[in-house]
Amino acid sequence: MKLIVGMEVHVELNTARKMFCSCDARAFGEKPNTHVCPVCLGMPGALPVPNREAILWTARIALALNCSINENNYFERKHYFYPDLPKGYQISQYKHPIGFEGYLDVPYKGKTERITIERVHLEEDTGKLSYATDKNGARIGKIDFNRSGVPLVEIVTHPVIHDPELAAAYLKQLRMTIFHLGVSDVDMEKGSMRCEPNISVRTSGQSKLPAYKVEIKNINSFRFVKKAIEYEYTRQQHMLEKGKTPTQETRRYVESTSSTEPMRQKEEARDYRYMPEPDIPPIRLTKTDIKQQQDTLDNTDTLDKKISLFVQLGASMQHAEFLTKHSDKAALVTDTIALFMHETIDRMLFQKQVISAVINLASAAGTTPQQVYEAAIAKLTPKQFDIDLLHTHIDAVLSQQAKAVQDYKAGNQSALNVLMGAVMRITKGQADANEVRQALIKKLSS
Amino acid sequence: MKYTIDSLHQAYDEKQVSVSEVVSSYTKRIAQLNPTLNAYLTVDEEAIAEQVSKLPKYDKHRFPLWGVPISVKDNYCTKGMHTTAASNVLKDFVPQYDATVIRKLREAGAIILGKTNMDAWAHGSSTETSDFGPTKNPHDITRMPGGSSGGAAVSVAADLCVAAVGTETAGSIRQPASWCGVIGLKPTYGRVSRYGVIAMASSTDSPGPITKTVADARSILRVIAGHDPLDATSLPDRLADTSETKKTITIGWSSTYLDGVSPDVKHGFEKTLQALEQKGHHIQEISLMSPQLSIAVYTVIQRAEVSSNLARFDGIRYGNPRSLFGSEAKKRIMLGTFVLSVGYFDAYYLKAQKVRTLIINDFKRAFKTVDAILAPTAPTTALKLGESAKYPFFGEIMDVLVEPSSIAGLPGISFPIGKDDHNLPIGMQLLAPWKEEQRLLRLTAEFNPEVEQVL
Secondary structure, eight states, X not given: OEEEEEEEEEEEOOOXXXXXXXXXXXXXXXXXXXXXXXXXXXXXXXXXXXXXXXXXXXXXXXXXXXXXXXXXXXXEEEEOOOTXXXXXXXXXOOSSOSEEEEEEEEEETTEEEEEEEEEEEEEEOOOEEEEEEOTTSOEEEEEETTSTTOEEXXXXXXXXXXOHHHHHXXXXXXXXXXXXXXXXXXXXXXXXXXXXXXXXXXXXXXXSOOSOOEEEEOOOSHHHHHHHHHHHHHHHHHHHHTTOOOOOEEEEEEGGGTEEEEEEEOSSOOOOOOEXXXXXXXXXOOHHHHHHHHXXXXXXXXXXXXXXXXXXXXXXXXXXXXXXXXXXXXXXXXXXXXXXXXXXXXXXXXXXXXXXHHHTSSOSTTOOHHHHHHHXXXXXXXXXXXXXXXXXXXXXXXXXXXXXXXXXXXXXXXXXXXXXXXXXXXXXXXXXXXXXXXXXXXXHHO | OOOOHHHHHHHHHTTSSOHHHHHHHHHHHHHHHHHHHOXXXXXXXXXXXXXXXXXXXXXXXXXXXXXXXXXXXXXXXXXXXXXXXXXXGGTTOOOSSOOHHHHHHHHTTOEEEEEEOOSGGGOXXXXXXXXXXXXXXXXXXXXXXOSSSHHHHHHHHTTSSSEEEEEESSSTTHHHHXXXXXXXXXXXXXXXXXXXXXXXXXXXXXEEEEESSHHHHHHHHHHHBSOOTTOTTSOSSOOOSSOOSOSSOEEEEOGGGSTTOOHHHHHHHHHHHHHHHHTTOEEEEOOOOOTHHHHHHHHHHHHHHHHHHGGGOOSSSTTOOGGGSOHHHHHHHHHHHHHHSTTTTIIIIIHHHHHHHHHHHHHHHHHHHOSEEEEESSSSSOOBTTGGGGOTTHHHHHTTTTHHHHHTTOXXXXXXXXXXXTSOEEEEEEEOSTTOHHHHHHHHHTTOOOOOOOO
16 A cells, blocks of 8 residues: 655745735734734725735745746635634635746655655735633634735645655755745744645555545644654555545644544535635736746855855854855755754754854764754753752852852852852753752752 | 815805815705715714814815815725625724725815715615615605615715715716716726725726716816725826817717617617717717626626625624625625536636626727717616615616626716606716726716706
8 A cells, every 4th residue: 555645835935024915924923913904804995915025936936946937827816714814715826826847856865856846826824823711711712813914835746755754854855945045934833834744545556546635734843744644644554454435634633642633524625716816916927037036046055145044044144154165064054954943942042053063063074964953952951960969069069169158148149140150160061050049049048 | 055176165265164164064964864865874973073173274286175075985994984885794893994095085185974875785776785774866765876876876966965986896886876867987997996995896896986067076086096006906007187189089889788778768868979969079880799798797707706705704803793694795695606616617707707808809899990988877767766676686787788898997977968757867978998087077078967956
């Protein structure tokens, strides 16, 4: 039985303005419903005016994925009811995506796998729905429209992936490719990159695609993509072995159990009643427009671009310049950042640590992104310090620093910092600072 | 009273009246007549007083509508003032923003008196589908005013304002103007911004003026026309200052526009044609596609767009459930949903768009030989109240003569040319090529059409 996976990826563009209005699109983490206007709230009478920059950037992504570009583009309305969709339809593209029939070459197990791309199209993001409980214990839904109308690019592969690990490798390569274009943060934690694998299993002897597919949502790391596909592969195989056909449906990935559960059933394809968006005239991408995007793509390696890329990642100007002159180290930095992220550590802190770890290497030769990642994480995660040893060190410091102890007991709070500094020096910074502080206070007050 | 923009400005020039006096005489007249006519849904005295107090110093050149009391159809969003589209679904809706037309009117010094009645969501040609009761025709209050801008046309005919702004998707300015004996200009699609107008059929919606004189229609058009960065479909061109200088032009007419037209209206048409000839214009018979054909095209496209545009009223926002949609809106949503469904889209919507192109080409061909086209605005004069419920496609039947030009996005103007045996106004329309509103205004001005003040 053969696994068949097609990948749908959504990427939020980081244009200054939203897709169809002039609201500030960079609203992640801002107070809910502060980046909104009649247009992105879908108020009666409001009209969309397309953001040309987003259209050109979509073409740039499509070109980077070796797609053909449609010169005549128009938007369509995709109708469905959902609380986070204020107009009752999403402005999207259906019949004629901006980019079509491309590919991405993915380095995989020492070889290159070519993943063919079906389409790259542009649409608007929806609002964000969350649930809470009010003071009477009733469940309430909350909608934040800051994200509503942010330009969103959808990249769809053909169903050509047959291996869960290759699916993850494709996503990593795609993330790296888009990241280098400077058009998106492609950050899975922030939701500016979202991956939805469509999975089915073909029984041996079958030559056509299976009559069903299962879409998985709610996956926020590459590792989980791989796990979700593995789980689905097993689940669907078991069903097929018993002679049953899996239901066409959307399922949700559950991290705690590494499994999937039904989200909503799709008995038949949903009828979105696509129609050309009458509020937006057709948009022409001229040969000159396309060439400009191609040129931008070809020049992504220019010095200025490179420097600003590293500065954006958190490098000092000095380090950024250093990296532009040391391409092997630069590649190690970008590869590590593109390939890895850590669920619990601030992205910027992590990036800074990666940069400093790579710069401090004698040579990039022989070091893998995995090693850099581990080194960076090690620096950022407090070590478990042997508790008995810590207390021994604290006792030693307290007996050596009699004056500081006296000062602290007399009410001088800053004396505590002197004592803490001494303990941290002895432990070479590997003890948890908070733990040290608590232990010191306890000992000093006894 | 019966002010026009020009006569009112003259009165201001000569300090005969103050703006407060003018405004209060209008609000008094509204208080007196609106209970009978139901032309206005909202008259906000507080908002009127605030507008008057905020008027800049009188300067009719800088502010071409300074101190001019204007009525606004209730599908224009007005900041802080109820905007219902005459539907219970929006009965509690107070917009946070002004439509571009409203902003321009305010900036030109106009005083917005209130919001006028209409067919709910602009679905109809009678103003009988309003959830807040029908508007009555002031020429005979047992008759309907036409629609959907029925309240707007009545507010002008009964002198409950100096001028009005309405909207037309296919006939909603011209047809009620015709039935109420006033002047209604439907500009070229895209000439006036749709931003802030509650959408009916996005690809044909055209805001425009309803007035007592041709000069007033021109004054208002000058204020509200122009490219709007908030409406991607608005025309980039500026409105020409005046029409071309050619004194006499060729006017075409097509017998296909006289099929099913009542004898009175037909007679009025012939008289108008003669009058044009006497003024030295060249008259030429042309052959236009039967307007009957455009009913199907218009119905399919409009219902599709309606079903989509009304999707945002999902019962989550605006405080009222979808069950408050009236039966006309429900019928349109269902038909529109059907024609957009998978498997039917190509057969209906796509085909309708193809025929639309044929209609556009038919006009393009005609305008190679003629400069303007004359036709009756509506097949009959105003019908009795209650008639609209008898016909499932009442609007389409009454709008048959304006639908082809609406579908093609052409400008058109309706003006009164006399009365029928029941003493009801008869309206004629002139059509021109895209962007030639000035030609229509100049030609209509030659008739110096008289708007009779009634009541």
